[in-house]
Amino acid sequence: MLSLSHFNRRTIKGDIFGALTSTIVALPFALAFGVTSGAGASAGIYCAIITGLFASLFGGTNQQISGPNTGLTVAMAAILTSFVAQSPEHGIAAAFTVVSLAGIFQILFGFFKLGKYFTLVSYPVISGFTSGIGILIILSQLEPLFGATLTQLPISFSIFDSTNTLVGLACILILFIWPQKYRHIVPASIIAVIGATLFYVFSGVQIPVVGAISGDLPSLNLPIWDNALAGEMVKSALLIATLSTLDSLMTSLTVDTISNDFHDSDQELVGQGIGNFVAGLFGALPGGGATMRTITNLRAGGTTPLSGILHALFILAIVLWAGEYTAYIPVAVLAAILTHVGISIIDWNFLKRIHKIPRFSVVLMISVMLMSVAFDLVTAVLIGVFIDNLVTIRRLSEIQLDNIKLFTAKDAVYLPDEEKRLFESLDESVLLLHITGPIGFGVARGLKQCVSTADQDKTLLIDLSDARFVGITSTIAIEEIIVGYQNEGKQIILSNVGDRVRKDFNKIKLLDKISTDHVFTTRIAALNYLKQQSAS
Known part of the structure; x- marks a missing residue:
C-alpha cells in the first residue's frame, strides 16, 4: 500500500x-x-x-x-x-x-x-x-x-x-x-x-x-x-x-x-x-x-x-x-x-x-x-x-497410518529399559497403542481397524506422548474405541494427553467418557498403575 x-x-x-x-x-x-x-x-x-x-x-x-x-x-x-x-x-x-x-x-x-x-x-x-x-x-x-x-x-x-x-x-x-x-x-x-x-x-x-x-x-x-x-x-x-x-x-x-x-x-x-x-x-x-x-x-x-x-x-x-x-x-x-x-x-x-x-x-x-x-x-x-x-489426502493418510502402531510387550523395543521391563512384567495382558505426529481425518478408519483386529480381551493403553494434533474425525474414532471397550467391560488407559491434544478431545468432551484415574500424565505412570492392578 x-x-x-x-x-x-x-x-x-x-x-x-x-x-x-x-x-x-x-x-x-x-x-x-x-x-x-x-x-x-x-x-x-x-x-x-x-x-x-x-x-x-x-x-x-x-x-x-x-x-x-x-x-x-x-x-x-x-x-x-x-x-x-x-x-x-x-x-x-x-x-x-x-x-x-x-x-x-x-x-x-x-x-x-x-x-x-x-x-x-x-x-x-x-x-x-x-x-x-x-x-x-x-x-x-x-x-x-x-x-x-x-x-x-x-x-x-x-x-x-x-x-x-x-x-x-x-x-x-x-x-x-x-x-x-x-x-x-x-x-x-x-x-x-x-x-x-x-x-x-x-x-x-x-x-x-x-x-x-x-x-x-x-x-x-x-x-x-x-x-x-x-x-x-x-x-x-x-x-x-x-x-x-x-x-x-x-x-x-x-x-x-x-x-x-x-x-x-x-x-x-x-x-x-x-x-x-x-x-x-x-x-x-x-x-x-x-x-x-x-x-x-x-x-x-x-x-x-x-x-x-x-x-x-x-x-x-x-x-x-x-x-x-x-x-x-x-x-x-x-x-x-x-x-x-x-x-x-x-x-x-x-x-x-x-x-x-x-x-x-x-x-x-x-x-x-x-x-x-x-x-x-x-x-x-x-x-x-x-x-x-x-x-x-489419501497419500498423507497412508503416511499418517505409519504413525499408529499397536504393540505387545515383545514388540515395543522402542521403550526405555525401565518401561520395557514394566511392560513385559504384565504378561502380555496389555496392548500399547502408540500414536505419533499429526493425525488427520483420513486415518480415522485405519485407526479403528488397527484396534478391532487386536485381541479384545486385553487392556488397551493409548499412548499420546508424540501426538501433535488429532483431528475431530480421529478424535471421534478414539471415542468410539473407548466406548466399545467400556461396553465390553474391558479396561482402557490414556497416557501423555498433551495440551494441544487435550483441546481436541475437549471439543467433544471425550475425557468425560473415561475415569480420571485412567488418564495419566506419563506412560511410566500408566504402566506402574497397571502393574499394581495385576499384583492386587
Whole structure:
C-alpha cells in the first residue's frame, strides 16, 4: 500500500522509467484484450488505468502492474456473450455489475485473510488451467485472423485470399522472430503494431481496424441486479474474483523471487478488489496482476507502488491526447498479439517432459486443460483441485497410518529399559497403542481397524506422548474405541494427553467418557498403575 515513504529521490527515477517502459508493453495488450472481450478497446484501456491505479494505491505488492489479462478476458467474453443472449436489455450492464461484485468478493477474501490459501494449488492444476486459457485465446482469435471459426476453417482455406489474414500472420512472425536482445528496448508487440498500422495507412487496403477511442472519460454506471441472471451473476463474479486473485498472487510470488521482497497477499487482494469494483462501475474489464508487465516494470527500475500509479496515469494521458489514432490500428495485429500470447502461455515445458512425469500428474494436467476448453475455467479448476486434494489426502493418510502402531510387550523395543521391563512384567495382558505426529481425518478408519483386529480381551493403553494434533474425525474414532471397550467391560488407559491434544478431545468432551484415574500424565505412570492392578 502506498505511503509517504515511497516518495523519495532514491527511487522516483526508477519508478518513472519503470512506468514508461511498462506502459509501452501494456498498451497493445490492453487494446487487444478489450477488442477480444467484445466490450471494445476502451474497456481494456480503462481496465489498465483503473485497476493499475487502485491496485498500486491499496495493494500489497510494491512493483505490481495490474490490468487486463488472458484468463480474465476469456472469462469476460463468455460472460458478456451469455448475459446479452439471456437478457438483451440488461445483459451488458449486468456483466459489468459482475466485475464490481467480483471486486467486493476480492476485498472480502483479503479481509478474511484468505490470500495464503489461493496459492495452495498444485502445479499440474495451474499448468492445465493456464494451458487451457492459451488454447481458448488461440481459438478466440481464429475469426479475427482468418475470418472463420474452427469448424469453418477447412472451407475458409479452400478460398483463402485475405489481406487481413496475411497482415495477421506477418505480425505473428514478427512477434516470434524479433531478436531477444532488442525486446527490452522496443517490445516486439510495439513493432508489430507500428508496422501493421503503417501498412494500413499507406497501402490503402480495406481491412478491419480498432476504431478511435474517445477522449472523453467513461461515464459512471451504477450496478444493476437482474433476478433472471442472479445465479449466473454470483457464479460469474466468483469466477472473475478467483481468476484475478490467482493471477495477482502468482505475479506477487514472482516479484518476491526476483526482488527478494515479501508481498502482503491479503492487502494485495484488497487493492485488486477495489480496482475491479471501480472498473465495473466505469464499464472496464476486470484486471489482475500482469506478470510480464510487472517484470518489465521491475527490471526497468520500478521499486515502489508509485511506478504502478504513474503507469496508469501515462496510459490515461495517451488515451486523452492520442486516442483518435487507434482508428488506424488493424484488428489483425491485435489478434496476432493475443495468438502469440496464447501459444506462449501453454505449458510446453511440462508437455515436453510428459513421458518423465508421474502418470497422475499428467492425467490431472491434461484433464484440467481439456475441461477448461470444453466447459469453463472455474469448473475445470474446482474439479482439478478437488481430485488433487483427494489423492493428496489419501497419500498423507497412508503416511499418517505409519504413525499408529499397536504393540505387545515383545514388540515395543522402542521403550526405555525401565518401561520395557514394566511392560513385559504384565504378561502380555496389555496392548500399547502408540500414536505419533499429526493425525488427520483420513486415518480415522485405519485407526479403528488397527484396534478391532487386536485381541479384545486385553487392556488397551493409548499412548499420546508424540501426538501433535488429532483431528475431530480421529478424535471421534478414539471415542468410539473407548466406548466399545467400556461396553465390553474391558479396561482402557490414556497416557501423555498433551495440551494441544487435550483441546481436541475437549471439543467433544471425550475425557468425560473415561475415569480420571485412567488418564495419566506419563506412560511410566500408566504402566506402574497397571502393574499394581495385576499384583492386587
